[in-house]
Amino acid sequence: MPEFHSNQMNTHVQTSGINAPDACEVFEWMSLVENQFSRFLEDSELSHVNRRAGQITLVSQKFAELLFEALRFYSETSGIFNPFLGQLMCEIGYDCSFEKINYQHEHRDKEENPAQSANTFFTFDLDQRSVTLSPDSMLDFGGIAKGWAVQKAVLNLIDHGRPRGLVNAGGDIMCWNDTHDRTPWVIGVSHPYKDDQIIGQLAFHIGRWGVATSSKTKRSWRDSGITLHHLIDPRNGSPSDSDIIQATVIGPALLPCEIYAKCLLILGSQDGPAWLRAIQPDCAYLFIMEDGQLIMSSNLNDYIHEQFPKKIILSAQ
Numbered sequence: 001m002p003e004f005h006s007n008q009m010n011t012h013v014q015t016s017g018i019n020a021p022d023a024c025e026v027f028e029w030m031s032l033v034e035n036q037f038s039r040f041l042e043d044s045e046l047s048h049v050n051r052r053a054g055q056i057t058l059v060s061q062k063f064a065e066l067l068f069e070a071l072r073f074y075s076e077t078s079g080i081f082n083p084f085l086g087q088l089m090c091e092i093g094y095d096c097s098f099e100k101i102n103y104q105h106e107h108r109d110k111e112e113n114p115a116q117s118a119n120t121f122f123t124f125d126l127d128q129r130s131v132t133l134s135p136d137s138m139l140d141f142g143g144i145a146k147g148w149a150v151q152k153a154v155l156n157l158i159d160h161g162r163p164r165g166l167v168n169a170g171g172d173i174m175c176w177n178d179t180h181d182r183t184p185w186v187i188g189v190s191h192p193y194k195d196d197q198i199i200g201q202l203a204f205h206i207g208r209w210g211v212a213t214s215s216k217t218k219r220s221w222r223d224s225g226i227t228l229h230h231l232i233d234p235r236n237g238s239p240s241d242s243d244i245i246q247a248t249v250i251g252p253a254l255l256p257c258e259i260y261a262k263c264l265l266i267l268g269s270q271d272g273p274a275w276l277r278a279i280q281p282d283c284a285y286l287f288i289m290e291d292g293q294l295i296m297s298s299n300l301n302d303y304i305h306e307q308f309p310k311k312i313i314l315s316a317q
Contacts, residue, residue, distance in 0.1 A: 009034045009146050011170030016185075018157060018165040026153045026167055033149040036062065037141045046139060053133040064129045070144050071124070073259045076279060080263040082234040083144065084121040084137050147172045147212060147258030154254070158208075174254040176208040185209075186305050192217045192246040192288055193315060199294075200308030202250065210254030214261035215246040233266050242268030245314075246288040249276075250303055256280060269295055288312065 004015045004023035008030035015023040036045045049057050059067070070083040121137040124130070133139065150167050154174040157165060166175040166185055175185040184205045188198035192215050202211065216231060216239075233240045247264040249257040260283060264272040269287055276283060284303060287295040292314045 006030075009038075009149070009169065011146070013170070014166075014168045016166040016168075018162055022157060022162065022165075026157075029153050029156075030149050030169065033145055036060075037066065037145045039138070039140055039142070046141060049131055049133065050138045053137055054135040056130050056132045059129050059131055061129065063131075064126060066141060066145065066148055067124060067131065067139075068126060069148060069255065070141065073144070073256075077259065077263050079234055080266055081143065081259050082232075083139055083141060085140055085232050085234060085237075143262055144255070144259065146170065147210075147255045150174050151210070151254045154208075171213040172254060172258055173211040174209070175204055175211075177204070177206055178208075182206060184305065187211055189213065189248055189286065189308070191312065199288075199312055200304070201306035202303045203305030204303065208252060209250065210252065210257040211248065211250050212254060212257035212261045213246060213248040214258075214265045216240065216265065217245060231262060231265055240266045242266060242272075243290050244269055244272070244287045245290055247272075248286040249283055250285070250300070251280065251283040257283065260285075273297070288314075290314075 001017050002019065002023075004018075004020060004027075006013045006023075006027040008027060013027060013030055015026055018026075035041060035043075038044050039046050039050065041047060045060060045063050049059060049063070067083075070081075073081045074083060122131060122133045122139075124132075146169050150169050150172050151174055154165070154167055154176060158176060158178070163179045164177045164181070166173065171190070173187055175187070177185065182205045184203035187202045187204070189200050189202065190213070191197040191199050214231065231240045232238065233242075242265060244265050247261045249261040249264065251257045251260075260276060260280065264276060264285060264287070267275055269289065272287075273285070276285060282299075284297045284300040286297075286300055286308070289295060292312045294308055294310060294312065296308070
C-alpha cells in the first residue's frame with residue numbers, strides 16, 4: 001500500500017492507498033488552502049479581508065464556501081466554535097506561525113471577549129460574495145481550514161472513482177473504503193505528550209470515516225511564566241481550562257469531527273458528552289483527562305482495534 005508524505009499547513013500530511021499523482025494533487029491542494037487562508041501570510045486572501053475590516057470586501061468562491069461552513073458550525077455550537085477570535089489569538093501571543101512564537105515576549109493583557117452573536121462581528125452577503133468585518137474583528141480559519149481541506153480532497157478523490165484511501169493532516173484524518181475488501185484502516189491515537197507513542201488503535205472497515213483529535217499540548221507555550229495554548233474558550237476569552245487535555249471524535253465526515261473535538265475540549269467532561277449527544281449522537285469520542293484517565297463513549301467500542309488502557313502516565317519527558 002503506497003504512502004506519500006509532505007509538510008503543508010504547518011503540519012505533516014500523509015496519504016495512503018492512493019497513487020503518486022493523486023497524492024501530489026492532495027499536497028498541492030493543501031498548499032493552496034494554506035496560501036489562501038493562513039492569517040500568518042500577509043498576501044493570503046484571509047489577511048486581505050482582515051486588513052479591510054470595516055470595509056466591504058469581495059471574496060472568492062472558496063473563501064465564501066469556507067466562511068459559510070464556519071458560520072454554520074458557529075450557529076450549531078452556539079458560539080463554542082468561534083472563527084472570529086483572531087485578535088484574541090494575537091493578544092495571547094499566537095500572532096505568528098507556531099514554531100516562530102517568541103517565548104520571551106512580555107505577556108499582553110487581553111480584553112474580556114465573551115461569546116457574541118455572529119452579526120456583532122461582520123456582515124456576509126453570500127449571493128454577492130461580500131464580507132464586511134467589524135473594525136475590531138479578525139477572522140481566523142485555523143480551527144476549521146485543515147479539516148475542510150482534507151475532507152474536500154477526499155471527496156474529490158471519491159468523485160474521481162478512487163475506491164479506497166486515507167489522508168491524514170496532523171491528526172485530522174479521513175479514510176474510506178468503497179470496495180468489498182474488509183481489510184481495515186487502522187488508526188492510532190497518539191499520547192498527548194509523545195507523538196511517537198500510541199495509546200490505542202481504531203479500525204475502520206467499509207464506508208467513510210473522519211477522525212479528529214484536538215489537544216491542549218500540541219500548540220502550547222509559556223509566556224511570562226504562564227502556560228498558554230491555542231484553544232480559546234469564547235465564553236471568557238481565555239485558553240480553555242477544562243479537565244480534558246485531549247479529545248478525539250469519530251464520525252462519518254471529518255469536518256464536523258474537527259469542530260466537535262475542539263468544542264468538547266473547551267466544554268469539559270461534565271458538559272461535553274450531553275452536548276455532543278444533543279447535536280450528533282452517532283459520533284464517538286475519547287477523552288484524555290488531566291490525571292491521565294481515559295473516558296470514552298459506549299459506541300467507541302465499535303471502532304476499537306487495540307484496547308485502550310483505563311489510564312495513562314502523563315509526562316512531557
